[in-house]
Amino acid sequence: MKGLKKFLLTTATVFAAFTIAGGVKAQAANYELGLNEEKSFSLSNNEEDTILFTTPETGSFHVEVVLTDTLRDGESVSYGNVFLTSTMVNDYKTIWSNSSLIxxxxxxxSPEYCFAPGSRVSISLKPNFSDITYNYNVKIVNDADKFYEKETNNTPKKATSIKVKKIYSGVINDGDDxxxxxxxxxxxxxxxxxAVNTEKVHGWTSFTGFKSKTKADGNYTGIYSESGWKKIKTVSLKKGQKYYIKVARGYNNNATYKIRVK
Incomplete structure (x- = not known):
């Protein structure tokens, strides 16, 4: 037991520094989680846990949380009004929140997200009763396709390079992305x-061809999530000539998609 207390104290001390980087205030207990790693936690006395992780070098990520047990006076209980609220923050901006951890x-x-490699993200877990102990698990999943957009590719100058016969994946985080x-x-x-819209819900995303960094090649092509692969453009290019594709939000945040050139 002494070893466990020492481990938890050390972990909390280390994570207090990371919490500031994630854009949230330090809470009662702070932990770190690696990509594709799952850990178990316990929360009580109306405290709040904050879990920090670093975004992947390639691909997107999502978070999964499960409330495994709730206890009162050491006995397992099941109440429909006992829950945890999870909130995910990047650079002081709340990107996801859920109050259905029952x-x-x-x-x-959570939805998928794609941020600049090495970004710090925090997940806070907050209980709604002070006399309940909440046992829960959290895992961070790196959705890593072989070829992926490279954030921050929000401008033509920082566009992700693509090649023939390779499929590239991406995600539009929100309306600003x-x-x-x-x-x-x-x-x-x-x-x-x-291009193909790979959202798991009904959605629509726009794809626009550009002859240069500033000159659009006609109108955008809107692609629904149920419609499969659609042709954006057929273009005659000289050797060494560049052609740009701009992908923007349609209906939903966290819109996933794939593009390719033949």
């Missing part, structure tokens, strides 16, 4: 640009 409901899964891709023709010929 025992027996199973895993609660825009993803840019650039293709440099390896030889003179016609190229076809395709």
């Amino acid at each position: 025992k027996g409901k199973g895993w609660i899964v 825009v993803d840019w891709f650039v293709f440099k023709a390896p030889k003179t010929k016609k190229y076809k640009f395709y």
